[in-house]
Amino acid sequence: MEQLLSLLIGVLVAASVYLMLARNLLRFLFGLILLSNAANLTIFVAGRLTPGAPSIVPDGVDAPIDVVANALPQALVLTAIVIGFGLFAFALILAFRAYQSLGTLNTDEMRVAEPKEQ
Amino acid sequence: MNSVILIAGARLQAVLLLVFSAYMLLRGHNAPGGGFIGGLIAATGFVVYAIACGTQDARKALRFDPGSIAGAGLGIALFAGVMAVFWGDAFFTGQWLFIGATEDSKGLPLSSVLIFDIGVYLVVLGAVLSITFSLEEAV
Amino acid sequence: MSWYLSLPLIIPFIAAITAFLLRHSALGRWVSIIGSGLGLLASLALMSVVLDAGVLAGQMGNWPAPFGITLVADLLSAVMVLITAITGFAVAIYALGDITERQEKLGYHALFQMLLAGVTGAFLTGDLFNLYVWFEVMLIASFGLLILNGGKEQIDGGVKYVALNLISTILFLTGIGLLYGMTGTLNFADLALKVEDVENQGLLTVVAMMFMVAFGVKAAVFPLFFWLPAAYHTPSFAVSAIFAGLLTKVGVYALIRMFTMVFDHDVSFTHTILLWVACFTMVIGVLGAAAQSDFRKILSFHIISQIGYMILGLALMTPLALVGAVFYLVHHIIVKANLFLIAGVAHKLTGSTEVYKIGGLYKSAPFLAILFLIPAFSLAGFPPLSGFWAKYIIVKATLDIQMWFVAFIALAVGLMTIYSMTKIWAEAFWKPHPDGIEPELKTLQNKTALLLPIAGLAIMTVIIGLNPEPFVQFAERTAAQLLDPSAYITAVLGDAS
Incomplete structure (x- = not known):
């Protein structure tokens, strides 16, 4: 099971890197979400998978x-x-506001705060 | 959205969700549940209501500004942690009061943990609603 | 005893909540100032206790370490908390004259106090996952402050800031997961003991590199600094001052904490990388600054270059180098926050931060000019100001172990810093204003609120500069604690370990 989940983490990271390399800010965000899920899975697997009951102490013991x-x-x-x-x-609200005020989601065109090109 | 069935159903559903959220909040600590999940369920109730009747009506039904609810919740949660000072314990030490406790029964256990959970409930309710309402109104 | 540790955290939280609920009235700003003042008192109390005890540890909720959340203050944490409170107090006063009513209504003061709480928490926590949580508190507050009532520029800078910081956050989280998988604990003190038992030390180095990248983004080191100059010149001046003073320093603190206490198993590998990173950071930062002409952008690039000095101190890992790193950290926060505050006053007087478009400040506002000269000279390392001693210790540490080339770079970067400061001085203060404006300090609204914190921070720079002995002694004690964490471990885990 650990191997399977590790492979899944690898696939998630690969997909997220592919998405994050896109110029579109929204795709970048989707990539980030996948990456954070991969990180969460990593913690989960790192805690060792035990086929046990939920860790709740019954009444009286x-x-x-x-x-x-x-x-x-x-x-x-x-x-x-x-x-x-x-x-x-x-981040989603920020992307939405960025689209509203800058009129684009293409990160290459987001240069308002940068110095003017000569 | 203008659908009679949805509006009638949403009112009923919102009420049920709110009652269920209170149940989830109170059964926490010793059983699955607690402030976070309760707050999410309560927020779902208001979101359903907002989808059916519009955010203006939902805000009116909520009575308080969602941001202020979250702020007050944070304050309550913090108070639950600071309470420990009155018993000379460290920050966030749980304080318990067993009402009517006998030899073999704990009676009714009341604790600062419950106060913390209520705070979390309000924080989650307020935060989720302020995000969804503002997104809903902006789009 | 543990209340000494929790109070510096509880106070900004209470202030944040109160300020948020009062955001529509003018009381909010006074809540912020009073809260910062009380926070300063609490950190002073913490400092005095830690000076006596060496290390103070408290278990939150009475759950014993390493199972519960531990708050720990050793000398490094205590001094960082104190300096955070000082900067926070100064900026809270400055905000009276800088923050618009609209920003106040949107909750500026609440976010500001949240930021202080997050930074303080990051300095005080003794648990890796808790550090992650405080990083997030800090991050969310800083997101809010950055784009508060923002126009296009703020949102544009905000997108870059948010994107890169989120990646670093996720890397940090992954590193936590892997480290937990290897050692089964996340408590700093427990980690310091358990990393030695890890079978595959090579794997530990991989995880160490993950943390280096994650904290490197936060600290804005080469080649991970791009978010900083893209964002720091956009928000209001009070906000950029507190960002410049504190945020990157949390990353530096985390690097110092992890790479002296936990990841000291393969110093020849990890700290050599840090050494290269430090050199490149110093050089690239100062070169970037030389190419800029905006007051705040020059200063932003100088943050990066100065971070290089601190990382250099960590990379060398000798007692003297760590003394230098700690001294530099303290000196830098005061000086850098002050320079951004001065940029704000210059902007209000002349209407721009582009140095070629402003001028004449020396003639019309000589008091401001003197206040600028103190931190600027200190940044460049002129004796007898605080920056001189900071640079002197670091350079001496490199000379002691015969790293001539690194010493040369450190000195050369110091010279280049003088160039940038001279540029600001000549263009903004010395030359006449291109439009012939001669703005005087008298015309400034709220000038007490704006100038008082600047003067206060400048006086601190001078005091550290003229009387460095106690500060160096303190830094020596701190460095000794960093190199030998046994007192820290005993304070957290008890004598049983």
């Missing part, structure tokens, strides 16, 4: 009875997903 999954990477991934969600929502 102090520790889980059976083998349970590693809870820490899940917590990390959850946090990272939430933060990523916020960042991408912002």
